[in-house]
Amino acid sequence: MSGAFCAAVDWGTSSFRLWLLDASGAPLAERRSDQGMSGLTGGGFGTVLESHLAALSAPADLPVVVCGMAGARQGWIEAPYVDTPAALDRVADHCVRPEHAAREVRILPGVAQRDPAAPDVMRGEETQLLGAFAGQDGAGLACMPGTHSKWVRLSGTRIDGFSTVMTGEMFAALGHHTILSHSLAEPEGEAAAAAFAAAVRRALARPEALVSEFFRIRAGGLLGFAAPGTGGGTLSGLLIGAEIAAARALAGLPEEVTLIASGAIAERYGTALALAGCTTRRIDADGAARAGLFAAATRLWPTRNRRD
C-alpha cells in the first residue's frame, strides 16, 4: 500500500479497528476485528497489530497511532491519563511508545477527572472529540452513547468535565441476567418504538422512581398490559431516559446537544433527546475517531507528509 501517511488504530475493550490514512487523512484501507484488549496479553498486542498491517501490505516503516483501551493499565502499555481541564489538541503530546514494537507506535492517553466526588475516566472518546471538533468551537455538551456513554462539557476544544453512564452495559446485564430476560427473549414487535418513547418520557418525568419501573416490564407482560415484543424497547427507553435525566441533573441540558454516534444508536438518542427538548447536531462516531487519530498523527509527525 503506497501513499500511506500513517496507520490509525482505535483499540477498545472488545474491538479493533485500523485504517491506513493518506496525507489528507482520507482512508486508503480498513481492518476490523473483535481482537479487543480484554482478550490479549502484553505481548499479543504487537502481534495482532502487525498481522493486520501485513494483511494490508503496509510499509515496514509506516508509523502507527493508537487510541483506546490499548493504553490502559491492563492493555499494551499504560499511557497515564491527562487530567481535566484537558486541551484536546494537546493530548497527543502525552503519548507513550511500547518497547519492542516492530515499528514506531504511539499510544494516546485517556483523560481523567480527578474529582473525589465525581471521579471519571475516558480512553478513546477524547480522540473522537478531537476529530469531531477539529478546527471548530466545540463549546457545549457532547453526548457519546455506548457501552459506557460519556457526557462531555467543552469550552472551545477543552474538556472541562465529563460523566460516564454505563447504559449499554446496564442494558445487557439487566436484559440478560435478571428476570427481564424472559421479556426480552421475544422478537421485537411493531410497538417497540412506541414503547421506547413512552419509557423515555416516564424516565424523564420521574427519574427518582426509576428503579421501580424495571419489574413492571415483567409484570406488565404477565398481566397482559404490555404489547408483545416491547420489553427491549421499554428497557432501552428507561435507561436512555434516565441517562439524559442524570445529565440534566448534573449540569443542565442546553438547547442543542452534539451527538457523536453511529447507526441505530444515533437514532435512539436523537429521539430521546428530542423528547427532553433538545435539538441534536449529529457527528458520525466512526468518522470522528478516524479524524481524531489523523489530527494526533499530524501533531506527532508534522514533517512526515513532506518527507514522503
Next chain:
Amino acid sequence: MSGAFCAAVDWGTSSFRLWLLDASGAPLAERRSDQGMSGLTGGGFGTVLESHLAALSAPADLPVVVCGMAGARQGWIEAPYVDTPAALDRVADHCVRPEHAAREVRILPGVAQRDPAAPDVMRGEETQLLGAFAGQDGAGLACMPGTHSKWVRLSGTRIDGFSTVMTGEMFAALGHHTILSHSLAEPEGEAAAAAFAAAVRRALARPEALVSEFFRIRAGGLLGFAAPGTGGGTLSGLLIGAEIAAARALAGLPEEVTLIASGAIAERYGTALALAGCTTRRIDADGAARAGLFAAATRLWPTRNRRD
C-alpha cells in the same frame, strides 16, 4: 412425626423450605433445600415434596399448604392471582389443588395489581404479610427486601397497593456482569460499612442522577479515591438508597416502616431507612412466612385440630 397439624411450604424460585407445624403453629421439624421452582418441571414438584415429608416421617394423610412460586404459571400448578385491594386473611379461599398429588396439597395464590400504569405481582410475600400482621393492624408501609423487594401499602390487613424493586437481582447483575465486577472482586474492607452509608446518602439526596453514580465505583478505584474493598458496599448503598427514594417518590415515607427481613439484609435496610428519616419495626421474614402459612392452614382446615 406425631402431633403434626400440617406441613407448611414456602416454595420460591430458587429455594424450598418446609416445616411440620403443631396445632399451635409451633415448628416440630424443618427442611431446607435449593430445589426451587426454576429447576423443576410439573411432575417434579410432587416427588420433591414427598421426599422431604418422608425424611421427616410425616403421616401419609398430613395436609400441606404451599405459598410462593410453586403457584406460578411455570410452577406446579397455576394459582391465579387475587387482585388488589386484597384482604390478607381471605387469600387462602382462592387456593388450588394439584391433581395427582399423593395427599391433600393446597397452593396459595399470589396477589396482582392490575394497574396499567403500575402493573405488579407478588407470590409468597402476601403469606409473609398475613403472618406478620395476624390479628394486628398492619396499616402503613411494609418493606420486604430481597431479590425482588416489595413495598406494600396496607390498610388494616388489606393490601391496597405495592411496588417491586429488583434490588437484589440488580446488585447481582451489575456486580457480576459489568465492569464493576473488578471493583467487587476485592474482599470487603473495613471501610465498606461507611461506604454503604455514604452511598445511601448520595442516592437519597439525588436519585435523579443515580445512573451517573455506578461508573464512579470503577473510576474512583482506578484514580485512588476509593478505599480498598468498598465497591460492594457502595453498589449496595446506591441501590438500596435508590429503592427507598423510589418508594418515597411513589407514596411518601411514613415515620415508621415495617421491615420484614432477616439477618444482614435487615441490618442494611434498617440503617438505610434511618438515613431516610424512618424508624423501623422489624419482623423476622422466616417467622412471618411460617406464621402466614399456619394462618392459611387454620382457615383451610378449621376442624382438623379437633379431629386429631
